[in-house]
Amino acid sequence: MFTSQSTLNRSFRVSSGLHELKALCALFVVAFALCAALSQSAAADPLAVKVGVIREAHPRDTVSILDIPPADDFVAGARMAMDDNNTTGRFLDQSFSVVDAKLTPGEDALAALKGMLEDGVRLFIVDLPPVEVLAVADAARASGALVFNAGAPDDRLREEDCRANVIHVSPTRSMLTDGLAQYLIWKQWRRWLLVVGSHPEDQLLAEAYRRSAKKFGAKIVEERVYQDTGGGRRSDSGSVQVQRQMPVFTQNAPDHDVLVAADESEVFAGFLPYRTWDARPVVGSAGLRPTSWDPSHEFWGAVQLQNRFQRTFKRGMSARDNQAWEAMRLIGDAVAHTKSGDPKAIHDDLLSPSFTLGAFKGQGLTLRPWNQQLRQPILLTDGRATVSVSPQEGFLHQTSELDTLGFDRPETKCKLQ
């Protein structure tokens, strides 16, 4: 279950003849630079930081085959940031490694955690269901470990169930729905037909949309539930059934500007665009989607990160990969600042007012001190290009416009302890 990845393996991995020669030359230069860096900081001891990644595999049952999670889903992002951190670490005599535990759904995350704790790991990046995030956080507490939740979008983890030893990197459902809502308001698409899946996560997402509508002045003209009757998404019989079902399902709706789909479980939203009864755009879980990242995002130098990722992992960087990347980069920057691998020192640095993470989103990312949620712009993508980025112009805030997204300080139910 555990695979360890050291940086040296990566830098030695070369492909063809010419590349080998180039790599060899580069290696000498790197060694040279390393010596120079060492002579610079002769007093400092080398620092090795080991980070545990605990992730539960996501279902392969997706509407589009393009979204089927790859084997290195999520952890690839952490490894990319590990490489980035190691490049910086070269100059500071710091090195980073990743220990990966991939769990099948239902498998005990605490067993993986225990093994890593015994191995001396004190920093964890997790992509787990909310119950497991809390279990890991509480079990890790006694050893002073710091947990980065880079998967679960649940607001409750940042509100009534918040924990002092958890940093939340992934955006919450309320941040995502507020990000989309601001754009729909800017676009004057205020009348929403809300279609909700039948799973509990879909219901939570629908609740976030209802809250966003109220917050920004949109009107939900009608709600419909799309019942998941089971069965797979793949079929050799073509598009006939879906083509007939979706128009009928969306028929006889009151006047609306957009159809908002709340389908976190990936059951139906992907089947809606171009098949609705009324010629209206689909937004939410399909069509125009609010997200932390998309492989097509290219603004603000993002293409550099996309290229690095594509070159290393031979695929595009997903939102989950990016969230793991951000978590590992938070660790890397804090270690560079504090010259320490101690979770407490890292935690303090992340919460200091001067901390900012560059993440190719047009502005630096910082932590909300009251619940340790990463403040971040929300990308709106159609999967081909970034359509817009929220917060939208004109949505003002007294401290940070990023705090117009999601639950704000005055509404928080979080008491960190």
Place this chain on the structure above:
Amino acid sequence: MARRGVSLTLLAGFWALSGSAHATTAYITNEKGNSISVINLDKLEVTHTVKVGQRPRGIALSKDDALMFVCLGDDDTIAVIDTKTLKEVGEMPSGPDPEQLRVSPDGKLVFVANENDALLTAIDTATRKVVSEYPVGVEPEGVAVSPDGSIVVNTSETTSMAHLIDWKNKKAVANILVDPRPRYAEYNKDGSELWVTSEVGGTVSVIDPVKHVVKQKIAFDVPGLAKEQIQPVGIRFSADGKLAFVATGPANRVAVIDAATKQVLKYLLVGQRVWQLELTPDGKYLLSTNGVSNDVSVVDVAALKVIKSIPVGSFPWGVAISKQ
């Protein structure tokens, strides 16, 4: 001897005749326009728009002003363009997606950051071939050269460092941590300070290039603007070295800083999304490229006032100005 005398006279006559055609000239790269706007600085007007390759950003002139070197990000090359004919006369190998470049004080080398390979590359301007490479941090970007040409500085965006490299001995003399996404580096006139802007950090780090420490950080505070909107990029020092100008990106202002006390004296409102700055050789005007409003602002340096906005191509980014 006699013949040379004649030709010199002829040459002098030619220069005199064509004097107006050789007004100081500014060259602006238009990132999305895939073009260069040529501005006559006597008239403060665009005289030519030259088509170039894709995504031109960083631009610099050769020491004799005869050639311009233009980073073409999406063509993975640096175009060499004759400034008289405005025709492309060659290319230089930059590696993928070149963004910024600098010409060494002696004019012999062009330094360019190679973001994909985390290398700083030196290209011989005569042979147009790579002569050396040096490994730096993740996403190297800004490049500066000390006034004596001995130290080459490179900023790496994700590593958030300024790398100071003794180029003759190919030795890193310092790797200095600054605020996130350092985008641009510039030595002051006497080389006693190195200024580095951090786009995401929102600050300027003033580095002592001998002691290799950040001796001061300059922060910005524009009333009515969120801190995140202030994203410092290009830097220039006034001809007398007393003032520093810093482009602040989406804050749409050029900050004027007392170079000695590091106090921000004034914010000059220019166009939207200000990227890079350049002074005319007489130090009279400062030009800013404004990426979103598709114009170049002209600042009267003595009065510290914006006196004109010159419309250029789509998404102006870089600026270079001829020496005569």
